[in-house]
Amino acid sequence: MPSQTTLSRRAPRRFWGWGQADATLDAREQATVKTLTEQLEVPWSERPVPQVHEFTLPPPRMAAPTALAAQFSAAPLDRLNHSAGKSYADLARMWLRTPPAPPDWVAYADDEQAVVDILDWAQAHNVAVIPYGGGSSVCGGVEAAVGESYAAVVSLDLERLNHVLEVDPVSRAARIQGGTLGPELQAQLKPHGLTLRHFPQSFEFSSLGGWIVTRAGGHYATQHTHIDDFVENTRLVTPAGVLQTRRLPASGAGPAPDRLVLGSEGTLGVLTEAWVRLQQPPRFRASASIRFSDYFAGADCVRALAQSGLNPSNCRLLDPLETVFSGVGDGRHAILVLGFESADHPLDAWLGRALELVRDHGGSYDAGAVARSLAAQGGDEHRSGAAGAWRDAFLRMPYWRDPAVGLGLVMDTFETATTWDRFASFYASIKADVGAAMERATGQEALISCRLTHVYPDGPAPYFTLIARGDAQGSVASALAAWRDIKQAATAAVIHHGGTVTHHHAVGRDHRSGYEQEVPPLLRQMLAAAKQVADPTGIMNPGVLIDPVGRSVGIRGGHGCAGPRTESLGQNSALAHVNIA
Ligand SMILES: Cc1cc2nc3c(=O)[nH]c(=O)nc-3n(C[C@H](O)[C@H](O)[C@H](O)COP(=O)(O)OP(=O)(O)OC[C@H]3O[C@@H](n4cnc5c(N)ncnc54)[C@H](O)[C@@H]3O)c2cc1C
Known part of the structure; x- marks a missing residue:
């Protein structure tokens, strides 16, 4: 009889939502959820959150390997936590108490040798293996949907491989284990006075290995947009052996080996370690919040900034509706959140030149706030104003999405990238196509907003947010059915109009x-x-x-x-x- 107690050594997570099991919302966040339900005309009520005992899971189809049994768990909480990621549909299915088939076992590998042993056993017994980092996949990447041809499925959790193993302060790089979550990595690098500075929105609950194999996008809006830019080498345990690449700052020797590992999404092997490039934490920060009455004038300004070589760390253009969703505007203007950071030099010249470009494109801003930001470059000023408000709303959004899903709201995002020459028509076409699909599926006017999360000299990465309801009763089943139609329309639209199916959320099963x-x-x-x-x-x-x-x-x-x-x-x-x- 397998143990019913979790083998995870981390604080318990919500299997039906974001964050730790005891996460709560503050009064303002609760009010936001209530306001949304009012706007979408869905009844508001406290709905009971899913509990483990409400789920009946089939027993594992095969015994755990004897030599590794102490690392194998079939505890219901572990299996539920590993049965899906954190996409809208993952959460909706938990609220409906109809999760996808769970893995037979969750294996918490003690070390790299255990990873090798688990893969050997799985090969010998026709068992599918799903590597699991933080489980924050939003595209079905960690789901045990492997078809009928396998004897069993194991979710291979890397949480015990969570250490910074070595730091090279001269080259400014570190060797870090694949299962290390964002905050763990940050805390272990801090005593060395160094940081990775790759902050995806899911930073709290996603891992270095997950970032690398999904090619995650961090907070830098330009230059170091993807984790790719920080990877010096990788170590991948595959069923056929270990693939270890050399530590080099650059190489022209044939196709780059790490490029095959980046984006491999657990299909080639398990990333157990990587050397990554580090930086000193920024000492100087300066930012501005800019309003545009015309969204496309704002987009032209962002293009000029992206092509200027100034490389702002933050350059997020929010369309009018997105400013409302983010709590930084009233929906009458587009807002550009612009920021620079440096560990080396004051940023007056950079922000000054960027604001010239802003003025050239008709943007307006509070000159007093900019002066205060420049005067306090080494302090905490960057945490206040629109930039600070946007950052806080950004990090908290996944938390208040949970109850909204339970109330029958669809809350989802999709991201893409396209070239500047197509951007204006792309933006309009995506909003039109997906908006029409939303209206067909929900019978209500579509709420679909956009922000540019990352920008390149040759094009932006637009990130769309949509909010809808399934029906007037707040049925989660109706909302999930509507989401399926909308998701298909969104996937078809981004490809049809010349974008990519994903800029940084990966392919997984859903894309x-x-x-x-x-x-x-x-x-x-x-x-x-x-x-x-x-x-x-x-x-x-x-x-x-x-x-x-x-x-x-x-x-x-x-x-x-x-x-x-x-x-x-x-x-x-x-x-x-x-x-x-
Ligand atoms: C609220 C929210 C916000 C998000 N924000 C961002 C964002 O800002 N930027 C962004 O890029 N993404 C974002 N995502 C998506 C997700 O966080 C990323 O895809 C992230 O890189 C996944 O990391 P993980 O450790 O959670 O991986 P998991 O979800 O555990 O796994 C993702 C995929 O990688 C594989 N995998 C994981 N670890 C390993 C390993 N060590 N070796 C081999 N394969 C492995 C899995 O099998 C799976 O296919 C967000 C998701 C959520 C829910």
Whole structure:
């Protein structure tokens, strides 16, 4: 009889939402949820949150390996926590008490040797393995949806591989284990006076390994946008052996090996360690909050900033509705949150030149607030004003999304990237297509907003937020059904109008239909061949990115719904033949 007690050594997490089990909302956040339900005309009530005892889980289909049994858990809380990530649909299914099939076992590997042993055992017994970092995937990346051809599924949790192992202060880099969560990594680097400074919104509950294999996007709006920019080398335990790349600042020796690991999403192996580039914490910060009465004038200004070489650390353009969602505006203007940071030099010249560009594009700002920000560059001034308010709202949003989902609201985001020459029509088309799908699915006017999260000299990464209801009774089932239609429409729209299916949320299982249309079939064949070498029996995260050769897991366009039809891997037909449903 497996133990009913969790083997996790971390503070208990909510299996049905974000944060730790005892997370609470403050009065203002509760009021926000109430206001939203009023606006969408959904009844507000305290709904009982899901409890572990309400879920009946099937017993594990096979025994845990005897030699590793102490690291294997079938405790219901562990299995529930590892049955899904944290997307809207993951949470809705928990509120409905209909979670996806849980993994048979959760393995808490003690160390890298345990990872090797677990993969050996899994290969020998036809067991699918799903690497698990923080479990914050929003695209079905950690779900045990592996098809019918496996004897069992193990979720391989890396939480015990959570140490900074070595720091090289001269080159300013550190060797860090893959399971280390953001705050753990930050705390262990602090005594060395160094920091990674990669802050995704999910920082609290996501891991270095997860960031690297999903190519996560951090808080830097320009220059070091993805974790890719900080990776010096990687160490991947694959079923076929260990793939360790060399520590080098750069190399022109053939295709870059780390590029295959970045974005591999657990399909090639388990990232146990990486050397990453560090920085000194910033001593100087300066910011401004800029209003534009015309959103596209704001976008032109952001393009000028992105092409200026000034490299602001924050350059987030919020459209009018997004300013309301973020609590920094009243919906009448677009707002640009602009910021610079440096460990080395005061930022007067950088912010000064950026504000010239702002004025050239018709932006207005409070000159007094800018002067105060510049005067207090070494202090905490950056925490106040629109920049501070935006940051706080940004970090707290996942917490108040939980009760909103339980009240039958759809709250979801999707992100993409496109080139500047197409941006204006892209933005309008996405809002029109997805807005129409929302209205069809919900019978209400669409609430869809956008911010530019990252910007490049050749294009922005627009990040859309949508809020809707399923029906007037606040049914979570109706909301989930509406979400499926909206999600399919969003995936089809970003591909159709020339964007990517994901700028930083990864492909997982839910974005596969878009991914198959976005990348050339030949590339997928090459990936499948690489996977066959690293993972000859196809046990690593089946169904993510590509199907293992000889197994058909299939694609989907959103949890539980079939994706748009694409040509199968191996056919070299033109993308023009792809039918976007
Ligand atoms: C509220 C919220 C905010 C978010 N904000 C951001 C954001 O700002 N930027 C961003 O990029 N993403 C964001 N995400 C998405 C998510 O946090 C990222 O994809 C993150 O990189 C996942 O890290 P993780 O450790 O939680 O990985 P998991 O969710 O545990 O896993 C994600 C994928 O990586 C694989 N994997 C995990 N660890 C390893 C490993 N060590 N070796 C091999 N494979 C592994 C898993 O099998 C899975 O396919 C957000 C998600 C939520 C819920």
